Amino acid sequence: ALAGxxxxxxxxxxxxxxxxxxxxxxxYVGFASLPNQVYRKSVKRGFEFTLMVVGESGLGKSxxxxxxxxxxxxxAEYPGPSHRIKKTVxxxxxxxxxxxxxxxxxxxxxxxxxxxxxVDNSNCWQPxxxxxxxxxxxxxxxxxxxxxxxxxxxxxxxCLYFIAPxxxxxxxxxxxxxKRLHEKVNVIPLIAKADTLTPEECxxxxxxxxxxxxxxxxxxxxxxxxxxxxxxxxVKKIKDKLPLAxxxxxxxIEVNGKRVRGRxxxxxVAEVENSDHCDFTILRDMLIRTHMQDLxxxxxxxxxxxxxxxxxxxxxxxxxxxxxxxxxLSTKSPLAQMEEERREHVAxxxxxxxxxxxxxxxxxxxxxxxxxxxxAELQRRHEQMKKNLEAQHKELEDKRxxxxxxxxxxxxxxxxxxxxxxxTRYSTHTRAQxxxxxxxxxxxxxxxxxxCACITHCRVGK
Amino acid sequence: MSEATKPQPQAKGEKTPISDTSYVGxxxxxEQMRRKAMKQGFEFNVMVVGQSGLGKSxxxxxxxxSKVSRxxxxxxxxxxxxxxxxxxxxxxxVEEKGVRxxxxxxxxxxxxxxINNENCWQPIMKFINDQYxxxxxxxxxxxxxxxxxxxxxxCCIYFIPPTGHCLRPLDVExxxxxxxxVNIVPVIAKADTLTLEERxxxxxxIREELRANGIDVYPQKEFDEDAEDRMINDKIxxxxxxxxxxxxxxxxxxxxxxxGRKTKWGTIEVENIAHCEFAYLRDLLIRTHMQNIxxxxxxxxxxxYRVRRLNESNILFTSNPPDHPAPxxxxxxxxxxxxxxxx
Numbered sequence: 001a002l003a004g005x006x007x008x009x010x011x012x013x014x015x016x017x018x019x020x021x022x023x024x025x026x027x028y029v030g031f032a033s034l035p036n037q038v039y040r041k042s043v044k045r046g047f048e049f050t051l052m053v054v055g056e057s058g059l060g061k062s063x064x065x066x067x068x069x070x071x072x073x074x075x076a077e078y079p080g081p082s083h084r085i086k087k088t089v090x091x092x093x094x095x096x097x098x099x100x101x102x103x104x105x106x107x108x109x110x111x112x113x114x115x116x117x118x119v120d121n122s123n124c125w126q127p128x129x130x131x132x133x134x135x136x137x138x139x140x141x142x143x144x145x146x147x148x149x150x151x152x153x154x155x156x157x158x159c160l161y162f163i164a165p166x167x168x169x170x171x172x173x174x175x176x177x178x179k180r181l182h183e184k185v186n187v188i189p190l191i192a193k194a195d196t197l198t199p200e201e202c203x204x205x206x207x208x209x210x211x212x213x214x215x216x217x218x219x220x221x222x223x224x225x226x227x228x229x230x231x232x233x234x235v236k237k238i239k240d241k242l243p244l245a246x247x248x249x250x251x252x253i254e255v256n257g258k259r260v261r262g263r264x265x266x267x268x269v270a271e272v273e274n275s276d277h278c279d280f281t282i283l284r285d286m287l288i289r290t291h292m293q294d295l296x297x298x299x300x301x302x303x304x305x306x307x308x309x310x311x312x313x314x315x316x317x318x319x320x321x322x323x324x325x326x327x328x329l330s331t332k333s334p335l336a337q338m339e340e341e342r343r344e345h346v347a348x349x350x351x352x353x354x355x356x357x358x359x360x361x362x363x364x365x366x367x368x369x370x371x372x373x374x375x376a377e378l379q380r381r382h383e384q385m386k387k388n389l390e391a392q393h394k395e396l397e398d399k400r401x402x403x404x405x406x407x408x409x410x411x412x413x414x415x416x417x418x419x420x421x422x423x424t425r426y427s428t429h430t431r432a433q434x435x436x437x438x439x440x441x442x443x444x445x446x447x448x449x450x451x452c453a454c455i456t457h458c459r460v461g462k
Numbered sequence: 463m464s465e466a467t468k469p470q471p472q473a474k475g476e477k478t479p480i481s482d483t484s485y486v487g488x489x490x491x492x493e494q495m496r497r498k499a500m501k502q503g504f505e506f507n508v509m510v511v512g513q514s515g516l517g518k519s520x521x522x523x524x525x526x527x528s529k530v531s532r533x534x535x536x537x538x539x540x541x542x543x544x545x546x547x548x549x550x551x552x553x554x555x556v557e558e559k560g561v562r563x564x565x566x567x568x569x570x571x572x573x574x575x576x577i578n579n580e581n582c583w584q585p586i587m588k589f590i591n592d593q594y595x596x597x598x599x600x601x602x603x604x605x606x607x608x609x610x611x612x613x614x615x616x617c618c619i620y621f622i623p624p625t626g627h628c629l630r631p632l633d634v635e636x637x638x639x640x641x642x643x644v645n646i647v648p649v650i651a652k653a654d655t656l657t658l659e660e661r662x663x664x665x666x667x668i669r670e671e672l673r674a675n676g677i678d679v680y681p682q683k684e685f686d687e688d689a690e691d692r693m694i695n696d697k698i699x700x701x702x703x704x705x706x707x708x709x710x711x712x713x714x715x716x717x718x719x720x721x722g723r724k725t726k727w728g729t730i731e732v733e734n735i736a737h738c739e740f741a742y743l744r745d746l747l748i749r750t751h752m753q754n755i756x757x758x759x760x761x762x763x764x765x766x767y768r769v770r771r772l773n774e775s776n777i778l779f780t781s782n783p784p785d786h787p788a789p790x791x792x793x794x795x796x797x798x799x800x801x802x803x804x805x
Contacts, residue, residue: 058625119632120578164623165652166515173577196624196655198725263657266736268728276726 043103048153049292050135052110052185054128054177055162057117059192064160064248065109067261067272068284071096072250089114089124091131110156116173125177132156132184136307145341146334157299158221158287159185162192163243167201169208178218184303186221186295188287189213194245194278195263195270202245209243223286224294238286244279247272503562505612506752507551507593509644510567511586511636512621513574516651521619521708522567524721524732525744529710530554532569544572547585568615574632583636590615590643594767616759617680617747618644621651622668622703626660629671637677643763645680645755647747648672653705653738654723654730661705668703679703681751685758698746704739707732 053061066072092111097104110131115124135155142151159181163174178187189209191197197205213220220242223235249272253262262271272280287295510518519531532552551568568589573582593614600610618640622633637646648668650656656664672679679702681695709732712719721732732740747755 056625057630058623058627117630119635120580122578164515165655166513168515171514171575176577193624193655195725195727196652198723265654265657265728265730267730268725270725270727274726 046104046106047292048106048108049296050108050110050154050156050158051287052112052128052132052156052159053162054112054115054159055192056115056164057113059162059164060248061111061160061162061192063250064190064192064246066250067248067280068287069096069098069107070250071098089127091127108154121173124173125180128177129180129184132181133307136304137311139304140308140311146338147341153296155299155304156185157292158295159187161187161189163189163209165191165193165196165205165245167197167205169205170212175212175216175218178213178220179216182219183306186298186303187218188221189243190283191243191245193247195247197245206241206243206245221295221298223291238282241279241282244283246280246283247278248280500560500562502609503564505564505566506756507566507568507613507616508747509570509586509590509615509618510621511570511573511618512651513623514571516621516623517708518569518619518621518651520710521621521649521651521706521740523710524708524740525747526554526556526565528554528556530556530565530567532567532571545576547572547582549585549589566613579632582632583639587639587643590618590640591767594764595771597764598768598771612760614759614764615644617755618646620646620648622648624650624652624655624664624705626656626664628667634671634675634677637672637679638675641677641679643767645682645758645763646677647680647743648703649743650703650705652707654707656705665701665703665705680755680758682758685762698742701739701742704743704746706740706743707738708740 051065053065055061090113092113093108094111095106095108097106099105112128115128118124132155139151139153139155142148161174161178163170174189178189181187191202191205191209194202223238225235226232247263247270249261249263251261251263252259253264253269255262255269255271260269260271261273262269271277275281508522510522512518519533522531523529523534530552532550548571549568550571551566553564553566556563556565570586573586576582597610597612597614600607620633620637622629637648640646650661650664650668653661678684681698683695683699686692686695707723707730709721709723709730711721711723713722713724713729715722715729715731720734723730723732731737735741
């Protein structure tokens with residue numbers, strides 16, 4: 001009987017420990033500061049985000065990117081792809097490092113100029129798919145390395161797809177593209193240049209698009225449900241407004257005394273940040289302020305894992321046949337692989353160095369050219385000024401000569417006049433003349449002028 | 463006849479008419495022509511070409527102030543994009559101040575909407591040439607009708623999407639092929655997307671590209687008859703392509719009811735030239751140049767086609783083949799030379 005009681009105690013104790021009970025702590029332990037530690041570490045490390053923009057030429061992609069991140073990624077000195085129509089679809093990457101409040105973000109924008117612009121657009125999505133796959137492959141390879149200290153994450157986290165505001169529905173190209181990409185990347189469809197549509201047209205267009213998206217079973221990015229009621233309500237509001245109708249602009253206009261970003265038309269100003277006018281603020285908040293991390297997570301957990309399992313399954317299924325140079329995962333010894341990695345790294349560094357030297361050369365040449373040009377310009381201006389000065393000098397000389405002539409004339413005239421006057425009234429004017437001609441020197445008390453011995457009251461002697 | 467139409471005799475270089483015998487009455491022919499034209503009525507065939515969703519049907523309705531477009535006539539057809547370019551034409555008899563006109567609007571749904579738009583202008587070329595062919599057949603007939611029904615396309619309005627950058631390859635290809643067989647009037651569709659500066663720079667780019675590609679849009683420089691025409695047409699050529707906005711809904715602005723588009727930041731008035739150039743397009747097409755457009759179609763484009771066809775049938779020495787895809791046409795100067803040689 002005793003043995004039984006003992007065992008019951010044992011059983012009870014075992015049961016107690018196998019439950020995951022919420023234990024109330026009796027003092028402050030301090031792991032509530034874990035989020036802060038994570039936060040501090042991430043801030044130090046900085047964040048990365050890669051965004052891809054796809055759409056036909058002229059839909060305002062570059063302007064929207066500039067508006068979203070308040071930088072001039074594409075500016076006058078470095079014009080974006082919009083100003084040239086390409087013959088084939090290219091994939092271009094631009095990186096920019098943005099700092100705000102001590103947090104730094106390495107933003108990569110992947111642009112696809114030439115998409116949908118040709119007469120025959122079949123397979124214009126292929127370069128895009130290839131690029132996404134190559135980024136996944138890079139990440140897969142860097143994951144399988146022996147030395148994994150740096151794993152740069154250049155996978156595409158989000159793809160903004162721009163729909164032209166026709167007002168009717170999706171074009172065949174839109175549907176085809178989204179069907180091919182919705183399993184590889186987070187697709188967020190946007191209605192571009194939404195200031196073309198009146199509010200009613202916009203509503204109808206959005207409904208039509210969502211209907212077609214569901215009809216073709218396209219999986220666009222889904223906002224996650226959270227436990228928080230408040231957040232869920234916000235998420236639902238966003239979901240009702242999909243696809244977001246955006247207007248981009250970086251020009252600042254005065255409206256009612258306020259300075260806002262917008263587009264100035266003769267009939268009014270369409271404000272970018274006014275939620276009555278367009279959904280730009282919703283997009284920005286969603287993309288940057290609330291869901292950026294989620295986009296990265298979904299890319300990592302869903303899209304990348306899909307790619308990885310497909311790739312690895314293909315390798316193992318085909319056995320030896322699928323040996324691409326980078327695809328081999330565990331056939332070499334780790335040391336040999338390390339050697340190879342080191343060699344690769346050195347080669348890459350050398351290449352980068354060469355490229356940078358080339359860029360430097362080019363820049364130096366440009367600068368030299370600019371300096372030469374400005375020097376020539378200065379020279380020209382100098383010459384011109386000199387010429388002006390000489391002309392002015394000449395003018396003045398001429399004027400002076402004329403003036404001298406006039407003066408000489410006048411003087412001779414005066415002299416003639418005086419001579420005449422002398423001739424006629426010599427006696428009475430003598431004294432006056434003397435007065436005119438010199439200063440009387442008079443000592444105090446005497447009335448005699450020392451110079452001409454004339455008796456006069458000198459008023460001039462001071 | 464002469465009693466009813468005897469205007470006051472104009473003093474042509476003479477101080478006062480001495481008697482009625484100095485007035486012959488030649489200018490009364492204008493009145494006769496006017497009456498005949500009013501009895502006969504006019505015909506005008508317009509084709510609208512452009513991608514889906516650029517507002518073609520709305521613009522047609524706005525131009526003619528009534529529901530003349532294909533969509534208004536068949537309101538229950540669902541909005542699907544056809545797999546190939548279709549040609550649908552709708553005719554209306556409109557009347558204004560006693561002048562009757564048979565207006566035909568030819569729509570081309572499916573143009574430029576596919577993924578692969580190679581040769582999407584060919585159905586359109588074929589249609590235009592078919593109309594010329596029909597007219598030619600009627601003309602060649604031994605027993606001709608008194609008035610041959612004119613279904614030739616007089617004017618083709620091409621809608622350029624308002625990207626703001628430059629013409630797309632598809633636009634250039636289409637206009638290059640078709641400017642030789644029909645009068646093309648390019649317009650910038652949905653121009654309320656562009657601010658005024660963007661609009662000006664876009665127009666400049668388009669004009670340069672048209673010039674670089676040798677595309678001659680209406681009004682063509684070579685068909686200007688005299689200095690006055692050239693002056694007027696030069697002014698128009700400075701303004702093409704017109705940036706238009708279409709609307710068939712009325713709003714109240716400043717106490718007046720006008721056609722426009724109402725947005726949260728303002729109302730766009732369609733007929734206000736400060737907002738868009740719809741008024742200029744309407745004046746060009748309807749009020750001032752309609753007859754000129756028809757003349758150029760009849761006397762130049764049609765004649766070019768006729769010469770080519772007659773040459774071909776001469777060479778073949780058989781009865782006329784039904785239709786032919788060759789798009790190249792001889793220069794209009796050649797036509798003039800041919801005509802003068804015939805005369």
